[in-house]
Amino acid sequence: MPFEGVPGLVETREAFGETALVVDPARLVEACTLLRDEHGFEMLVDIAATDYLGWGSPGVSGYIGTAQGRNLNRPMTQGLQALPAPKPKRFSLNYHLLAIQPGAPRVRVQVWLDDGEPVPSVLSVWPGADWFEREAWDLMGIPIGGHPYPERLIMDEDWEGHPLRKDYPLGGEPVRFSGEE
Amino acid sequence: MALPVARPGQQDPIYEGTRIPSPIPTVLEVDPAVKDTDDILTVNFGPNHPSTHGVLRLIVDLDGEVVVGVHAKVGYVHTGFEKNMEQKSWWKAITYAPRIDYERSIRIQVVFVLAIEKLLGLEVPPKATWMRMLLSELNRIHSHLVWLGTAALELGAISMFWYTFREREMVLDLSELVAGYRMHTRYFQTGGLAEDIPAGFYPECRKFVEWMPKAIADYDALLAKNEIWEDRTVGLGLLNRRDAIALGQTGPVLRASGVDWDLRRDDPYLYYDRVRLHVPVFPQGDTYDRYRVRIEEMQASVEIVDQCLDRLERLEGEPWISDDRKVVLPPREELHTSMESLIHHFKIVTEGYRVPEGEVYVAVESPRGELGCYVVSDGGARPWRVKFRAPSFAALEATATMVQGAYIADLIAIVGSLDTVMGEVDR
Numbered sequence: 116m117p118f119e120g121v122p123g124l125v126e127t128r129e130a131f132g133e134t135a136l137v138v139d140p141a142r143l144v145e146a147c148t149l150l151r152d153e154h155g156f157e158m159l160v161d162i163a164a165t166d167y168l169g170w171g172s173p174g175v176s177g178y179i180g181t182a183q184g185r186n187l188n189r190p191m192t193q194g195l196q197a198l199p200a201p202k203p204k205r206f207s208l209n210y211h212l213l214a215i216q217p218g219a220p221r222v223r224v225q226v227w228l229d230d231g232e233p234v235p236s237v238l239s240v241w242p243g244a245d246w247f248e249r250e251a252w253d254l255m256g257i258p259i260g261g262h263p264y265p266e267r268l269i270m271d272e273d274w275e276g277h278p279l280r281k282d283y284p285l286g287g288e289p290v291r292f293s294g295e296e
Numbered sequence: 297m298a299l300p301v302a303r304p305g306q307q308d309p310i311y312e313g314t315r316i317p318s319p320i321p322t323v324l325e326v327d328p329a330v331k332d333t334d335d336i337l338t339v340n341f342g343p344n345h346p347s348t349h350g351v352l353r354l355i356v357d358l359d360g361e362v363v364v365g366v367h368a369k370v371g372y373v374h375t376g377f378e379k380n381m382e383q384k385s386w387w388k389a390i391t392y393a394p395r396i397d398y399e400r401s402i403r404i405q406v407v408f409v410l411a412i413e414k415l416l417g418l419e420v421p422p423k424a425t426w427m428r429m430l431l432s433e434l435n436r437i438h439s440h441l442v443w444l445g446t447a448a449l450e451l452g453a454i455s456m457f458w459y460t461f462r463e464r465e466m467v468l469d470l471s472e473l474v475a476g477y478r479m480h481t482r483y484f485q486t487g488g489l490a491e492d493i494p495a496g497f498y499p500e501c502r503k504f505v506e507w508m509p510k511a512i513a514d515y516d517a518l519l520a521k522n523e524i525w526e527d528r529t530v531g532l533g534l535l536n537r538r539d540a541i542a543l544g545q546t547g548p549v550l551r552a553s554g555v556d557w558d559l560r561r562d563d564p565y566l567y568y569d570r571v572r573l574h575v576p577v578f579p580q581g582d583t584y585d586r587y588r589v590r591i592e593e594m595q596a597s598v599e600i601v602d603q604c605l606d607r608l609e610r611l612e613g614e615p616w617i618s619d620d621r622k623v624v625l626p627p628r629e630e631l632h633t634s635m636e637s638l639i640h641h642f643k644i645v646t647e648g649y650r651v652p653e654g655e656v657y658v659a660v661e662s663p664r665g666e667l668g669c670y671v672v673s674d675g676g677a678r679p680w681r682v683k684f685r686a687p688s689f690a691a692l693e694a695t696a697t698m699v700q701g702a703y704i705a706d707l708i709a710i711v712g713s714l715d716t717v718m719g720e721v722d723r
Contacts (some may be wrong), residue, residue, distance in 0.1 A: 129656055130655075131414055131415065131654055131656045133656060133657060135655075151392065156540050157542075158541050158544055159544055159670060160544060160546075160659070160666060160685060161657070161668050161670065161683070161685035163657075163670040163681075163683040163685075164683075165601065165655075165672055165680070165681045165683075166681070167587035167680075170674060170680070199653045199674045199675050200653070204678075207658075208620060209655075209670065211657050211685070213666075215555065215557055217562070218562075218563075219559065219562045221657070221659075223657060237516070238319075238321065240639055241544065241691055242316045242321035242542050242543055243321070243542060243543040243544030243545075243690060244320060244544075245320065245321045245322045245693060246689060246690075246692075246693050247689075252461050263319040264320045267371075268370065268371060269370065269371035269374045270371060270374065278321060278376060278379060279376075279379055283379075285376075285379060285380070285383055286356065291428060
C-alpha cells in the first residue's frame with residue numbers, strides 16, 4: 116500500500132503479512148491524522164507498549180524478586196540460539212489501526228522512545244485513545260505529552276514504578292504481615 | 297456494505313454531531329456553573345456492586361436523579377497476566393490466557409494460540425480448526441447467556457436468570473465433556489487440539505443445537521415485547537455510528553449502532569469464510585438494540601455450530617493436531633519405542649519450543665468485539681511481550697458518552713448493556 120506520503124515516516128516494514136510504519140514521534144499526530152483522513156483508518160484498535168530492555172541477552176525476562184533484592188534468573192537452557200536484531204531505542208509504542216472497509220485493512224504505527232521521552236497524545240485524532248494512553252503511562256511508564264488527564268489507570272495513584280517494565284521485579288512485592296516488612 | 301460513518305449532509309438517525317465529552321473523552325464533567333452548588337450529589341457506585349459485573353467503580357454526580365457527571369475507575373483486579381506470561385514458556389503461557397476472561401475463555405485461548413501459530417508459520421489440521429470454531433461459537437452463546445441473565449436480573453426480570461443459566465449449564469457440560477473442565481479449559485494446543493474429540497460429543501452437541509433455538513425464542517418471548525424491559529432499555533444509552541467508531545467500539549455495541557462490521561465475515565480467520573454467517577445489525581444505538589443484536593447472534597451461532605458439526609462428523613479419524621515434532625508433543629505410545637520421540641518430548645516439556653523472532657497482531661471477533669493479541673518474540677522459548685486488546689476495555693470508555701442525561705437507575709442498564717468483564721479490562 117502506498118504509505119510514502121505519511122509525515123515523519125522513517126521506515127515501512129512488512130512481516131507476517133502485517134505492515135508496520137515506523138514514525139518519528141514528533142510528527143506522530145500529523146501522521147495519524149493523515150492515516151485517518153486519507154487512508155480511512157477510522158478506528159484505533161489498540162495501543163501496545165513494549166519494553167526492550169535487555170533484548171538479546173537471555174535471562175533478563177526472568178527477573179525474580181527475593182527478600183534480598185532483585186536477582187537475575189539463571190538463563191538455563193532457555194537462552195537464545197541467535198541474537199535478535201537490535202532495536203533502535205528502549206520502548207516501542209504500537210498503534211494498531213483498522214479501516215472499516217472491505218478487506219479490513221490494518222496497519223501498525225510504531226514509534227521508538229527512550230526512557231522518559233514523551234510521546235504526543237493522539238486523543239485529538241481518536242478519542243478512544245484515552246485509556247490506552249493512560250495504560251501505557253501507568254504500566255510501562257511512557258509519558259504522554261498533552262494528555263488532559265495523565266493519571267494512572269490500573270494501579271493506585273500512589274503506586275511506585277511501572278509494573279510491566281522489564282526491570283520491575285515479578286514477585287518482588289513485600290508481603291504484608293509477613294514479619295519481613 | 298453500509299457506509300460506516302454518516303458523512304456531512306447525511307442524516308444520522310440517532311443524534312446529530314458528537315456527544316463525546318471534551319477535553320477528556322472518558323470523563324463526563326459536571327457543568328462548572330453548578331459544580332459546587334447543593335444541587336449536585338456525588339455518589340460512589342461500586343467497586344463491589346453486583347451490577348458492575350466484577351469490580352468497576354463509578355463516581356457519579358447526580359442532579360436529582362439525573363446523571364450529570366461520571367468518572368470510571370478500573371484496576372481493582374489487575375493481576376499482571378501479561379507480565380506473568382512473559383515468564384512462562386509459550387506452551388505454559390497458553391494456560392494463562394483463559395483466566396483473563398472467565399466468561400469467554402475459549403476465545404482468548406484461540407487468539408493467543410493463533411498468534412503463536414502465525415509466528416511459527418504452523419499449519420493446523422482441518423479437524424482442529426473446525427473444532428476451534430465450534431467451541432468458539434459455543435463460547436459466544438455461553439457469554440451472551442450470562443450477559444442476558446445478569447442484565448435482565450439487574451432490571452428486575454429475575455426469571456430470565458434461571459432460564460439462561462439452564463442453557464448455560466448445557467454449554468458447560470459440553471465443555472466438560474470435551475476438555476474435562478467447565479471453564480478455563482486448556483484444550484487448544486499450538487498446532488491443534490490437546491486431545492481428540494471424545495466419543496459421544498457430536499450427539500450431545502446435536503441435542504443442544506436442536507434445543508437452543510427454542511430456548512432463544514423463549515427468551516425473546518419473555519423480553520422482546522415486555523413493557524417494563526422496553527421502558528428500561530429503548531432509547532437509552534445512545535451511541536451513534538461516528539462516536540462508536542471514534543471510541544473504538546467493536547462487536548455488539550458497534551453493530552447496535554448501525555455499523556455492519558463483523559471480523560468473522562470481513563476479516564475471516566479459522567474457517568469462517570466457509571460457513572453461512574448472519575451478521576445482525578440494528579440502527580438505533582440504544583440498550584434495546586444491543587439486546588437484539590445479542591439475541592440474534594446466539595441464533596446465528598447455533599447455526600454455525602450446526603455447520604461445524606456437519607463438517608466434523610465427516611472428519612472422523614483425521615488428525616487433530618499438527619505433526620511438526622519440533623513444536624507438538626509426540627504421541628504418548630511412541631515414547632516407549634522411539635528414542636527420538638522421547639528426546640523431543642523432553643525438550644518441549646522442559647525447555648519449550650522456540651518461536652521465530654517477530655511481532656504479530658491477531659484479532660478475532662469475540663462475543664464482546666474485537667479481541668486482539670499483540671505478541672513479540674525474541675526467538676526464544678518465552679514470549680517477550682504479550683498484550684491483549686480487550687473489547688471490554690474499549691467498551692467502558694464509551695460510558696461517559698452514553699450516560700449523558702440518563703437517570704441513575706438507567707446507569708445500571710447502560711453499563712450492563714456494554715457487557716464488560718473486569719478481569720479482561722484490568723488483566
